[in-house]
Amino acid sequence: MTAFSKLTRPAMRALKPGASINEHGIVYTKLANGDGRWTVNVMVARARHHQVVGLESEGYTRTQAEEVVAKLKAQKRAAAHGVAGSKQVAPRSVKAAAEDYLEYLEKHDGKDIATKRMRFKEHLTPHLGILSVARLTSDDWLAYVTIRKGEGAGPATINRERSALLHMLNTMRRRRMLAVVPELPRQKEPKGKLVYLTPEEAAALLKAAAEDQSEHAHPFVMIALYTGARHEAILGLRVRDVDPGRRILWIDKDKAGEREQPIPEVLAKYLVKLTARRGPDEFLFASKRAADGRLYQISSIFARCVERAKLTKHVTPHTMRHTMATNAAHAGLDAATIQEMGGWKTRAMAERYTHAASMQVAMSALQERLEPKKARRVTPKLHGKARKSDKTP
Structure with a gap:
């Protein structure tokens, strides 16, 4: 059950497992294991938006939840007017933005350009290219993740593609060509076996x-x-x-x-x-x-x-x-x-x-503690003596 109340520390600590507190669309839920989960559930531009922000054990706080709400509102405002920014650049697609971004990296001695170009050409542009870069949302990204998983891509591969897309969006924001960067949830990667040579x-x-x-x-x-x-x-x-x-x-x-x-x-x-x-x-x-x-x-x-x-x-x-x-x-x-x-x-x-x-x-x-070098042992010789003494009248 969600209670509409103030998100104070005493109120959060007093919650029973499964109970929540909702203050202006920011929700804190006490989980069965004692952890706390932060989510947002707000109306933005007459549309309901629900999103999990993260767990308290992972370092997420109310601050991150408030930042998500602020970004959502700024993103909706930007979407209503195309690409927002002081330069007032005409709206462009992800494909056009990627071409401009890669050209910009070439001129400014960017890093790992060949790999970024490959990720846009083979995966990001084919699936996201026609979308408006200013209207790109976390839902668009989650749809992309579903497609890539269907193609056999693993979490690590998708996360690297996410990094390339985020770098492009953040570069556009620094160049004042984009008002906000959408939240792109990161895929959880399983811990791989540590392989090394003897x-x-x-x-x-x-x-x-x-x-x-x-x-x-x-x-x-x-x-x-x-x-x-x-x-x-x-x-x-x-x-x-x-x-x-x-x-x-x-x-x-x-x-x-x-x-x-x-x-x-x-x-x-x-x-x-x-x-x-x-x-x-x-x-x-x-x-x-x-x-x-x-x-x-x-x-x-x-x-x-x-x-x-x-x-x-x-x-x-x-x-x-x-x-x-x-x-x-x-x-x-x-x-x-x-x-x-x-x-x-x-x-x-x-x-x-x-x-x-x-x-x-x-x-x-x-091992040294449990098996000291001078551990006492029963030897076959002692067993032999014991068997001989049994026959003595």
Whole structure:
């Protein structure tokens, strides 16, 4: 039952499971497990809008619910007048907006343009292209999600497409071409199994890469294992990006932006030999067949090395990133250091590895406690003596 009352902390704490408080369309519901759920249920432009905002345990508060209501009202006002903004640009479709957005990224040194272009061309534009970008709603996005799931796309794939669309909409807002950005619910992704290589497996992969016919196999595996850098960033390295004296690589374009990548001494010495007698503008992974002279994908070469190394795990170039972080965690490095080494945007990503390492240390300590080295045992010899004494009169 929903009570129309003030959303005060004492009133919220006093709620029984299943009961709710509704104040001006913002609803707080006490769930059976003790958690609280925030939703909005408001009339905007003579239309009822109901939307789940999030759970209290996930950090959602009344503030986020109020922001949703404010965005809904601003979005409806913008929809009534086309694309709102100081520039008063004529209404345009998602397809036209995407073309302008990608062109804008090209002119302003945008990141990951090729991937964004692919996501718009193959998925977002075919399904959303004819819609007005100013009238795009969360319902339109949920309909898109349903279609993509029907096509076999998983939550992670859909979330990456969502990121591309959101980046376009937020870019338009910054350029004052769009008044508001709609809420696009994110898909919940299942936690994947953390796959990494043991030292023995890493050594086998390096040996297989050294024996591969491609000159790029061994350098790629070396850099990936010792830095954990994303494979797109590795393939984009030039000779001038290598600073063996300071033991760093300069990552120019990466998901986390420009940054300095620390490297160990063994890799620094390796790269000195690799870059000897090569010009500063040369790519480390050059390709004569590519238009701009660099390699863009190494999946087939890497898969060949994995097969030759006889690795039974599902190993991809990204597995090298997990391997670096796991090894760093087992070496005792904290999450902040691992985050900086790997270029993660949030601490939570790095903490996943330190948590796994600490759990292994805890299990080893538990085993040592339960099975001390000098544990008392009954030996077969003692049993033999006991049986002999039974026959003695």
